[in-house]
Amino acid sequence: MIHEIWWSLPLTLAVYFAARRLAQWLNTPLLNPLLVSIAVIIPLLLLADISYPRYFQGSKILNDLLQPAVVALAFPLYEQLHQIRARWKSIIAVCFIGSMTAMISGVVIALWLGATPEITASVMPKSVTTPIAMAVAQSLGGIPAISAVCVMFAGVLGAVFGHALFNMLKIIPPLARGLAMGTASHALGTARCAEVDYQEGAFSSLALVICGIITSLLAPILFPVLLRLCA
Structure with missing residues (x-):
């Protein structure tokens, strides 16, 4: 469980930045980085049988940064x-x-x-x-x-x-x-x-x-x- 929680944050960041590079390379709004990240991460979690609460605990810092980002x-x-x-x-x-x-x-x-x-x-x-x-x-x-x-x-x-x-x-x-x-x-x-x-x-x-x-x-x-x- 600790191992799964540990790698959820690096996984999220890696997938997002890869999706961002892909969107910039192909230059199409259909490949929105968030949308692509969701399409990649959800199947991975299902295949690995990891529940959302366990995944969220490892990447909670991203959620905590939402409010400062808005400010x-x-x-x-x-x-x-x-x-x-x-x-x-x-x-x-x-x-x-x-x-x-x-x-x-x-x-x-x-x-x-x-x-x-x-x-x-x-x-x-x-x-x-x-x-x-x-x-x-x-x-x-x-x-x-x-x-x-x-x-x-x-x-x-x-x-x-x-x-x-x-x-x-x-x-x-x-x-x-x-x-x-x-x-x-x-x-x-x-x-x-x-x-x-x-x-x-x-x-x-x-x-x-x-x-x-x-x-x-x-x-x-x-x-x-x-x-x-x-x-």
């Missing part, structure tokens, strides 16, 4: 303060509308598909970063682990298909692309934006933070109202 996104924001000051009303409006749309659509679709209130509460914060989503889900009576999966799914979709959709719709301004990606696809979308354009990454990280705050404040109020309306 580190503040640096690009500092460099874009002049644009933020000039357009703060539009930015707040976009993030508010995006957050409300993400929460309402998640609840309505989940209930329409027959989900229980517990599962619905887990799905509701799908478009904010993982630590916030798990905390919000727990406060609503949801399952944090399911929230984490939903967050990852939304993030991977945005990171893989977001820029192709922007190009198809001819959405060019970095401000619009960054805010849209950060609102819908949180940290994974932000990471993808930062790879494509520095300004996009900055505005995406801004949307990530603002939407996290909005969701944290409004989800406890909105969730029971939506349950009653959709009952």
